[in-house]
Amino acid sequence: MSKCSYCGCTEEHPVDGTAFFVNKNKTICVSCAMGNKVKFENRITGVKAVIIAYKGVPSPFSNKEVRIKYGNDKTFEITLMDFLANYNEVKS
């Protein structure tokens, strides 16, 4: 079963009622990714980004969005689906 390796929340019991997983292995929830400033890397460009905000709704999948920050001060919103497709967590 998928479980956040930081806080232990699961899809059935998200940490704040709306959190969701932001990596393919489902081991990092969006709340902990922000709290721990987990870095994500764009698979194509290599740009590194952190998640600074998110919009979680219980469903559907496509309505989940994260706001990411990269470079000095650039931010943009991306759907969870696109984020999962384009970014990997950076293993330290």
Ligand SMILES: [Zn+2]
């Ligand atoms: Zn968590």
